[in-house]
Amino acid sequence: MTRPTMMFDTTEQVLIAVHGREPPSDEEWDSYxxxxxxxxxxxxxxxxxxxxxGPNAKQRASINDFVSKNTLTVAICTDALLVRQIGTALSWFNPRVKAFRGNDLSAALRYLDVTGPEAALVHQKVAKMRLEIEGKTARATR
Structure with missing residues (x-):
């Protein structure tokens, strides 16, 4: 089975998307x-x-269509210049899009005003999805 290039999950307040190094397939993107x-x-x-x-041009068009009908605050964590540029372009359509350094998840969650148990849950879900995308499995702890 092929490893996913993108995974997503939700908490009560947050839609979480985690991407690997490759762009998502159209099937992954459509599901998202x-x-x-x-x-x-x-x-x-x-x-x-x-x-x-990150999303290709066709996939970015679907985001722009979505945000024209929905109000979302978006934090993007990445060190990839291209993805930061995509974030800048998306912010032209939604000024509540902001990019953060790849490992600065805490700053991104502060920007989203996600704290306490919800923030801890987001951290946990992101870590789990990263491991799966990288093809690693979490070790069981005792």
């Missing part, structure tokens, strides 16, 4: 956009963590 379209009203924040992979 369907999930985004079905978010509960409490989930108005998006956290994107990427090792360099």
């Amino acid at each position: 956009m369907q999930a985004a379209g079905a978010l509960p009203p409490t989930c108005t924040k998006t956290l994107v963590v990427t090792a360099g992979g």
Whole structure:
């Protein structure tokens, strides 16, 4: 089975997307956009963590269409220059998009105003998705 290039999950307030180094497939992206379209009203924040992979032009168009109909605050964590540029372009359509250094998840969560147990849950979910995308498995702890 092929490793995913993108994974996503939610908490009560946050849609979390984690990308590897490669761009997501159209199937992965379509699944993500369907999930985004079905978010509960409490989930108005998006956290994107990427090792360099990001949406292609067609996929970015679907984001712009989505944000024209929905209000989201978005934090993007990456060290990849191209993804930072994509974030800048997306901010032209949604001024609540902001990029952060790849490992500065805490600053991104502060920007999203996610704290306490919810922030801890986001950290946990991001770590788990990163391991799966990298093809590593979490070791069981005792």
